[in-house]
Amino acid sequence: MTTPTTELASSHGKHRCSTKAELVLSVEERAALEGWVRRRSTPQSWAVRCRIILACADGMSNKDVGALVGMTGQSVGRWRSRFVEHRIAGLGDLPRSGGPRSVSDEQVAALVKRTLESTPRNATHWSTRAMAKELGLSQSTVSRIWRAFGLQPHRSQTFKLSTDPYFVDKVHDVVGLYMDPPERALVFCVDEKTQIQALVRSQPVLPMMPGVPQRVTHDYVRAGTTTLFAALEVATGKVIGSLHRRHRAEEFKKFLIKLDQEIPADLQVHLILDNYATHKTPAIKSWLIAHPRFQMHFTPTGSSWLNLVERWFAELTNKQIRRGVHKSVHALEKDIRTWIATWNTDPKPYIWTRTADEILERLASYLRRIPDSGD
Structure with a gap:
C-alpha cells in the first residue's frame, strides 16, 4: 500500500523530472539571436535554433515552441538545456570532454559572421588557413566551427531563374x-x-577486379x-x-x-x-x-x-x-x-x-x- 509520504515523494520526483530548464537571456544574447534570425544569410538550421531559444526565453512551453518551429517538444527541451549549459556555443556541436574552452561565444559569432558576410582580399572565398590568420585562431578551430554551423565556403551550386513572363x-x-x-x-x-x-x-x-575499378x-x-x-x-x-x-x-x-x-x-x-x-x-x-x-x-x-x-x-x-x-x-x-x-x-x-x-x-x-x- 502506498503511503501518503511515498505518493508525495513520487509526485515531487515526477515534477522535478519534467521541470524545464530556466532560460534567461542577457541583453547581448537576445540581440545576437535576433540578429541571426533577421539576417538572410543565416543557415536555416541555425536560424531555427535561435528562434527556439528566443521563444523559450519569452516563456513559451517546449510543446508550443515545437509546434511553432515544426519540432517535437523533446527536441526543443534538448536545445533549451544545451543553451542553459553552454549558452550560444551550445547551439552548435555538443561539447566534448577535455580542457576548458579557449574560444569565446563572441569569437564564434565573429567567425560565422565574417564567413557569411565577407570574402578575403585575394580570393573569392575563405579557406580555413585564411580565416585562421584573419581572426588569430587555429585552422582546426575554424574547421570545427564551420562544421558545427554547416558552413562550406569552398562549395557552390548553380541555379537558374526563368525569365518567362508566363x-x-x-x-x-x-x-x-x-x-x-x-x-x-x-x-x-x-x-x-x-x-x-x-x-x-x-x-x-580493362575490366573491374578486386580492389581495382x-x-x-x-x-x-x-x-x-x-x-x-x-x-x-x-x-x-x-x-x-x-x-x-x-x-x-x-x-x-x-x-x-x-x-x-x-x-x-x-x-x-x-x-x-x-x-x-x-x-x-x-x-x-x-x-x-x-x-x-x-x-x-x-x-x-x-x-x-x-x-x-x-x-x-x-x-x-x-x-x-x-x-x-x-x-x-x-x-x-x-x-x-x-x-x-x-x-x-x-x-x-x-x-x-x-x-x-x-x-x-x-x-x-x-x-x-x-x-x-x-x-
Missing part, C-alpha cells in the same frame, strides 16, 4: 496535370535527347550520332520512343504520328514539352489542328526540371549510354531500343509531390535572399 501560369498548368490529371485522358512528358554519340574507346576497356582511356573514336524522341506516360511510367538520325520538325511530326497510332483513339492526349522551335512550326500547328485530341502544355523557358522525362533521360544515360561502347550508330540504337523495351516490362512512374504554390513560395524565398532581385 512562368506562374505555366507552373500551375504543368503541376496541375501531374497532381490532378483530367479524366479519360493520358498525360505524357515529351522531349528529345539529341546528339547521342556512338563512342568507341581508343583502347580496350573498371578502367577506360580518356579518349575515344566517334562513330556517329542519333536522336531519341521519347514520351513518358506520367501515370504508369511507360515510355514510347522513336530514334532518328536528324532532329527537325519533320522528325517530331513523325513522332506525333507514332503517338497517335499507339494511344487509344478514345482518349485525350496532353503533352508536356519545352519551347524548342521544332515544337511550334507551322507544320506542327497544322497537324495539331487536324488532331484536336492532342493538347500541348509548354514548360516555362529555362525550366526543364518541370519535365519528368528529363529524369528518365538521366536513367538512360547513367545505366546505358555513359559507359556503353558502340562501334556504330546502328549498335547504339539497338541498345537503346532494348533498354526501352526492358524498362517497359516493369516501368516505374515518377511521383510529383510539390504543389504549384509550394514551388512558387520556395522560389520567392530564394528571391528574398537576392538583394537586387526586384522581388
Whole structure:
C-alpha cells in the first residue's frame, strides 16, 4: 500500500523530472539571436535554433515552441538545456570532454559572421588557413566551427531563374496535370535527347577486379550520332520512343504520328514539352489542328526540371549510354531500343509531390535572399 509520504515523494520526483530548464537571456544574447534570425544569410538550421531559444526565453512551453518551429517538444527541451549549459556555443556541436574552452561565444559569432558576410582580399572565398590568420585562431578551430554551423565556403551550386513572363501560369498548368490529371485522358512528358554519340574507346576497356575499378582511356573514336524522341506516360511510367538520325520538325511530326497510332483513339492526349522551335512550326500547328485530341502544355523557358522525362533521360544515360561502347550508330540504337523495351516490362512512374504554390513560395524565398532581385 502506498503511503501518503511515498505518493508525495513520487509526485515531487515526477515534477522535478519534467521541470524545464530556466532560460534567461542577457541583453547581448537576445540581440545576437535576433540578429541571426533577421539576417538572410543565416543557415536555416541555425536560424531555427535561435528562434527556439528566443521563444523559450519569452516563456513559451517546449510543446508550443515545437509546434511553432515544426519540432517535437523533446527536441526543443534538448536545445533549451544545451543553451542553459553552454549558452550560444551550445547551439552548435555538443561539447566534448577535455580542457576548458579557449574560444569565446563572441569569437564564434565573429567567425560565422565574417564567413557569411565577407570574402578575403585575394580570393573569392575563405579557406580555413585564411580565416585562421584573419581572426588569430587555429585552422582546426575554424574547421570545427564551420562544421558545427554547416558552413562550406569552398562549395557552390548553380541555379537558374526563368525569365518567362508566363512562368506562374505555366507552373500551375504543368503541376496541375501531374497532381490532378483530367479524366479519360493520358498525360505524357515529351522531349528529345539529341546528339547521342556512338563512342568507341581508343583502347580496350580493362575490366573491374578486386580492389581495382573498371578502367577506360580518356579518349575515344566517334562513330556517329542519333536522336531519341521519347514520351513518358506520367501515370504508369511507360515510355514510347522513336530514334532518328536528324532532329527537325519533320522528325517530331513523325513522332506525333507514332503517338497517335499507339494511344487509344478514345482518349485525350496532353503533352508536356519545352519551347524548342521544332515544337511550334507551322507544320506542327497544322497537324495539331487536324488532331484536336492532342493538347500541348509548354514548360516555362529555362525550366526543364518541370519535365519528368528529363529524369528518365538521366536513367538512360547513367545505366546505358555513359559507359556503353558502340562501334556504330546502328549498335547504339539497338541498345537503346532494348533498354526501352526492358524498362517497359516493369516501368516505374515518377511521383510529383510539390504543389504549384509550394514551388512558387520556395522560389520567392530564394528571391528574398537576392538583394537586387526586384522581388
